[in-house]
Structure formats: C-alpha cells, structure tokens
Amino acid sequence: MNQLGEIVRKIIVKPNLRYICMEVKSLLGRMHMVKSSFLLVVRLLLDLLGLFVELKSTGSLEQYGFARNRIWSIDLDPPPSPSDISHKAYVDLILTHSEEDMKIWPHRYDCRLRVALGPTGDLMLTSRIRNTNTDGKSFTFRFAYQTYFFVTDISEVRVEGLETLDYLDNLKNGERFTEQEDAITFESEVDKVYLSTPTKIAILDHERKRTFELRKDGLPDAVVWNPWDKKAKSMADFGDNEYMHMLCVEAACVEEPITLKPGEEWKGRQEISAVPSSYCSEQLDPLRLLLRG
Numbered sequence: 011m012n013q014l015g016e017i018v019r020k021i022i023v024k025p026n027l028r029y030i031c032m033e034v035k036s037l038l039g040r041m042h043m044v045k046s047s048f049l050l051v052v053r054l055l056l057d058l059l060g061l062f063v064e065l066k067s068t069g070s071l072e073q074y075g076f077a078r079n080r081i082w083s084i085d086l087d088p089p090p091s092p093s094d095i096s097h098k099a100y101v102d103l104i105l106t107h108s109e110e111d112m113k114i115w116p117h118r119y120d121c122r123l124r125v126a127l128g129p130t131g132d133l134m135l136t137s138r139i140r141n142t143n144t145d146g147k148s149f150t151f152r153f154a155y156q157t158y159f160f161v162t163d164i165s166e167v168r169v170e171g172l173e174t175l176d177y178l179d180n181l182k183n184g185e186r187f188t189e190q191e192d193a194i195t196f197e198s199e200v201d202k203v204y205l206s207t208p209t210k211i212a213i214l215d216h217e218r219k220r221t222f223e224l225r226k227d228g229l230p231d232a233v234v235w236n237p238w239d240k241k242a243k244s245m246a247d248f249g250d251n252e253y254m255h256m257l258c259v260e261a262a263c264v265e266e267p268i269t270l271k272p273g274e275e276w277k278g279r280q281e282i283s284a285v286p287s288s289y290c291s292e293q294l295d296p297l298r299l300l301l302r303g
C-alpha cells in the first residue's frame with residue numbers, strides 16, 4: 011500500500027508522463043513480460059496519467075481544465091469502503107481548492123480518486139467530487155478518465171458497445187452524428203464523444219487475442235481518440251509512431267456537465283479487466299442479449 015502510494019506520488023509529479031508511460035509500456039512489451047502484476051502497474055500509470063476533471067478557470071483555460079495539472083496528495087488514512095473489502099491494495103488521492111486556484115475558479119471542493127487493484131488484475135478507479143462552498147454557490151464540471159490502452163496494431167482493433175449511438179465529432183467542431191458503421195475500427199484520426207453509452211465497452215485486440223473490458227458507472231459518455239500519424243507527429247509528448255499501438259477510450263461525462271450544490275457529492279467509477287478474446291461480445295449488453303432471445 012505504501013509502495014503503491016509512493017509509485018503514484020512519483021508518477022504524478024513527473025513531467026511528460028505520457029511519453030514515459032508509453033516507453034515503459036513498449037519496453038515491457040518487448041520483454042514479453044505479460045504477468046498481470048506488471049501490466050497492472052503500467053495500466054495504473056496510464057490511467058492516472060490521463061485522469062482529467064474539467065474544473066474550468068474563468069481566465070485563459072487550460073485544455074480540459076486545471077485539475078489534471080495539479081499535484082494531488084495521498085490520503086494516509088483513507089476511509090474504508092465496503093466495495094473495496096476484497097481489494098486491499100488501494101490508494102486514495104485527494105485534491106482540494108487552493109487559494110491560488112480560487113483566483114481563477116472561485117469554488118471550494120474536495121476531489122477523491124480511489125485506485126484499487128483487484129486480486130485477478132482488475133483496475134478500479136472511483137472518483138468523488140464534493141462541493142464545499144460556504145457561499146451557497148453551485149458549480150459545474152465535466153469529467154473523463156483519459157485511459158490509454160496498449161494495443162498490438164491499431165488497424166486490427168475493434169471497439170464494441172458503441173455501434174449505432176450518437177456522437178459528437180471533435181474533428182468537426184463537435185457536430186452531432188449517428189454511428190453508421192457495423193463495427194468500430196480504425197484507419198485514420200478519430201476523436202469522438204459517444205453519448206448515452208452502455209455501462210460496458212470492449213476493446214478487442216485481435217492480434218494479441220486479448221480484450222479489454224471497460225465497465226463504468228456515473229459516466230454516461232465515452233470518448234474514443236487516436237491522433238493517427240499526422241497529429242502524433244505534431245504532439246511534443248507523443249512518439250511519432252505510438253499511435254499504432256494505442257487507443258484512448260474514456261468513461262466520461264461530457265455532453266451534460268455535472269452540477270453540484272453546496273454539500274452535494276458526485277461519484278463516478280471506471281473498471282478495466284483484460285480477458286481472453288474468446289470473449290463474447292453479447293456479454294456487453296444484457297438487454298441486447300434478452301431482446302435477441
């Protein structure tokens with residue numbers, strides 16, 4: 011637990027994390043270190059790297075707000091939670107308002123992120139945000155777990171669970187469309203916010219015969235992003251060819267921002283498991299399964 015906390019602390023204060031994490035990931039890939047414990051640590055790094063809570067400033071905005079660029083602290087005496095009884099390996103990260111930030115975003119809040127590792131290799135992220143304003147004011151925010159999944163070859167990857175849904179296309183000024191493809195595959199840049207998504211999404215890595223299952227709660231939307239070659243080259247902290255081996259799928263709340271009155275708390279959750287690709291896609295949506303009879 012303390013070691014996990016120490017790793018997390020180091021990760022959070024390091025600059026250029028995305029690059030470092032992808033390097034570590036590709037090193038592990040090269041070494042064929044497939045033991046779930048190693049993969050988990052890397053997945054943990056990737057998840058923490060990308061967490062963003064959009065607490066917007068009133069002046070010049072940082073992309074996706076300031077919360078993801080702050081140094082979070084570790085709660086050395088985290089509250090117990092019944093759902094985490096079987097997962098003793100967890101660490102709580104906390105972020106609260108600072109006098110400095112209140113000049114650009116005049117609200118008091120408590121953010122808590124619980125990172126828990128399950129006995130079979132699952133990664134569970136639970137976030138709570140509480141409005142602690144004493145002036146009676148509500149505040150509003152958006153939220154996403156900006157999760158980068160390592161994939162063997164992006165052109166051989168399929169995402170299941172988002173077909174036929176409406177999405178906002180960030181590459182077309184956020185215009186709304188309906189997904190027409192039977193299967194969501196990748197052959198160029200994509201940056202979409204799928205709306206009102208099911209609680210389970212699968213990322214199938216055909217070449218590795220591995221499927222990531224993403225389960226979420228309190229986060230109705232899902233962002234799917236890959237910069238592809240041209241944008242990858244223009245990003246300072248992203249390797250030119252890294253786009254071939256990553257897919258970002260984010261449990262998110264984008265379209266309808268969350269509003270909290272003083273004293274109110276919001277909770278969101280994302281869980282990730284890696285399962286063999288014999289995985290049956292119909293497990294994704296029990297309702298769909300029932301309707302098909």
Ligand SMILES: O=P(O)(O)OC[C@H]1O[C@H](O)[C@H](O)[C@@H](O)[C@@H]1O
Nearest residue numbers: 073074156180201233234235258
């Ligand atoms: O470079 P970052 O600020 O971390 O953002 C990387 C990407 O994250 C998300 O997935 C967004 O949908 C993209 O528009 C953005 O380019």
